[in-house]
Amino acid sequence: xxxxxxxxxxxxxxxxxxxxxxxxxxxxxxxxxxxxxxxxxxxxxxxxxxxxxxxxxxxxxxxxxxxxxxxxxxxxxxxxxxxxxxxxxxxxxxxxxxxxxxxxxxxxxxxxxxxxxxxxxxxxxxxxxxxxxxxxxxxxxxxxxxxxxxxxxxxxxxxxxxxxxxxxxxxxxxxxxxxxxxxxxxxxxxxxxxxxxxxxxxxxxx
Numbered sequence: 001x002x003x004x005x006x007x008x009x010x011x012x013x014x015x016x017x018x019x020x021x022x023x024x025x026x027x028x029x030x031x032x033x034x035x036x037x038x039x040x041x042x043x044x045x046x047x048x049x050x051x052x053x054x055x056x057x058x059x060x061x062x063x064x065x066x067x068x069x070x071x072x073x074x075x076x077x078x079x080x081x082x083x084x085x086x087x088x089x090x091x092x093x094x095x096x097x098x099x100x101x102x103x104x105x106x107x108x109x110x111x112x113x114x115x116x117x118x119x120x121x122x123x124x125x126x127x128x129x130x131x132x133x134x135x136x137x138x139x140x141x142x143x144x145x146x147x148x149x150x151x152x153x154x155x156x157x158x159x160x161x162x163x164x165x166x167x168x169x170x171x172x173x174x175x176x177x178x179x180x181x182x183x184x185x186x187x188x189x190x191x192x193x194x195x196x197x198x199x200x201x202x203x204x205x206x
């Protein structure tokens with residue numbers, strides 16, 4: 001942890017460290033600083049990332065299957081199809097009509113944001129987006145990783161920390177469900193948590 005260049009003032013840091021740029025697996029560790037120095041909070045966890053490995057955020061493109069390298073804040077709201085598992089962040093239990101707009105090439109004004117439309121309505125961004133309430137395996141619970149927020153072009157949307165579904169992701173980071181729940185419960189808004197993630201050769205630059 002002490003090898004990281006900065007933590008952007010965060011007192012809780014998630015580190016996702018992969019062996020190489022092409023790796024679809026990584027190790028996730030959690031760190032907390034209570035004023036006396038950094039201490040590991042939870043045991044290391046096996047993580048799965050994008051099917052295309054890793055890419056610098058500025059070079060990533062919507063739909064390319066890579067996980068963005070960098071340091072990112074945790075989104076202000078956590079979401080899930082199941083009831084709140086005991087997180088300290090504001091929590092929204094997903095319902096029919098809850099979407100994440102991932103239409104990066106259709107000039108959608110709500111690109112890379114949570115959107116709710118009336119149940120049964122098809123929003124204009126639907127073809128390129130996620131109907132969150134239907135993704136019950138991946139999204140019993142998830143935290144948003146604030147990559148490309150606010151959007152700076154079609155670099156990618158809907159980068160989450162979510163449940164492992166047994167295969168590489170479209171760019172998110174996933175964990176076994178018990179590990180995911182432990183991390184989400186550990187995160188505290190008052191600690192300004194961030195995620196630092198990437199291959200081992202570059203992750204310490206952040």
